[in-house]
Amino acid sequence: MTTLPQIAPLADGTVPPHGSTYYSALRQFDQAAAFLGLDPGTRAFLRHPRRELTVNFPVLMDDGSLRMFTGIRVHHSTIRGPSKGGIRFHPQVDLNDVRALAMWMTWKCAVVNIPYGGAKGGVVVDPALLSERELCALTRRYTTEMMLMFGPESDIPAPDVNTNPQVMAWIMDTYSMQKGYSVPAVVTGKPLEVGGSLGRLEATGRGVTCCILEALRARKQRVQDTTVAVQGFGNVGSVAAALLAERGAKIVAVADISGGVTRATGLDIPALKAYARAHGQRVAGFPGGDALTNAELLAFDADVLVLAAMENQVHDANAQAVRARIIAEGANGPTTPDADVILEENDCLVIPDILCNAGGVTVSYFEWVQGLQAHFWSEEEINHRLERIMTDAYAEVMDEARRRRIAPRMAAQTLAINRVAAAAKLRGIYP
Ligand code: NAD
Secondary structure (H helix, E strand, C coil): CCCCCCCHHHHHHCCCCCCCCHHHHHHHHHHHHHHHHHCCCHHHHCCCCCEEEEEEEECCCCCCCEEEEECCCCCCCCCCCCCEEEEEEEEECCHHHHHHHHHHHHHHHCCCCCEEEEEEEEEEECCHHHHHHHHHHHHHHHHHHHHHHHHCEEEEEEEECCCCCCHHHHHHHHHHHCCCCCCCHCCCCCCCHHHHCCCCCHHHHHHHHHHHHHHHHHHHCCCCCCCCEEEEECHHHHHHHHHHCCCCCEEEEHHHHHHEEEECCCHHHHHHHHHHCCCCCCCCCCCCEEECCCCCCCCCCCCCCEEECCCCEEECCCCHHHHCCEECCCCCCCCCHHHHHHHHHHEEEEEHHHHCCCHHHHHHHHHHHHHHHHCCCCCCHHHHHHHHHHHHHHHHHHHHHHCCCCHHHHHHHHHHHHHHHHHHHHHHHCC
């Protein structure tokens, strides 16, 4: 087993445990900062979240009982602009994970060069166990508690795991009610009817697809000759699978929290989407393929493995089994630093999360700009601008990797950290 060195403690003296998401984020940052030769002061500044808010709040449940929930929001950085990042509703939401995800948002916005810092938030809850009314009440109370953090000029949330356009509409409405006027630019990923952007729902999956097509083009591999395995069949995974299938790739395996399905001749993705919609967003049991586990999916003999579920899926214990030649990180942090070492040794190209899944925040930025201007663009224009940004960022990261002889993740991180460090230097330290 490859063992990575311990990382330095944070300002409060704590060190996140090895293998945790925050450990991964800090370890990646430390490696990139050391490679860049960043001075110790700037390194410490960029390593810490700017501010954090944890709230405990009550929700009146349908049965008349009162239940307490914990919500979190972390602003990692506001150096390059307002902070931006999704909100997840998940039973395992944890402050350290949110810190990691907020830090990755800072680097992600910098990789695609959009004028935002990074944030992330969440509520510790399994939304599948709540009624629609309870979910709405929870969202409204969380938003009210977060009035200190959210704002169209300060911090703009968006969807993440288990949150969707309806949840964003409730956030927009709650914030607007507190202000006394409509503020559509306070949140992105909204439905079109309340100021959402065309193309936002598909944007992350479209960006992932764009990166995979660029990787195949560089290898002179035809899309039609390419097999793909996809972990996660939600907003990101299902869109990437559908777009790749449309381009002629064979989606030979898909898995989600419920298990997976495989078909050597390629799964019928529209039929799988319809099946998942009718079965609580689950793919297990789909009649158009054979059953498969998540472990089998990760080791599947496909050209491309799309990781579009959760953090820490490929780690030191299973990285050796990965047979794909290209990993596309639709999820945030799906590959641990230990796994990165093994994958690099095995000559597997990892398209890093902060590049690969940046399509979502890019179109969120378009939505914010459209909202501020109250002037909306066509879907064609949005997709065209998105593809240009993703293709340019992909080329920039891969050029940097080649030029400096480093892995694409390190290249993406160094490009991003350099941009944030340059902005910090120009702004200076207040006062
Ligand atoms: P989602 O809730 O729509 O879908 C998540 C999918 O992952 C579901 O199919 C679920 O069943 C599956 N899943 C969850 N836990 C799993 C596990 N332990 N094993 C296997 N499958 C599991 O979420 P999403 O919006 O598609 O987000 C997926 C990932 O992409 C997350 O890491 C998220 O942070 C990241 N991401 C999302 C966006 C976006 O715009 N939605 C943007 C950038 C990054």
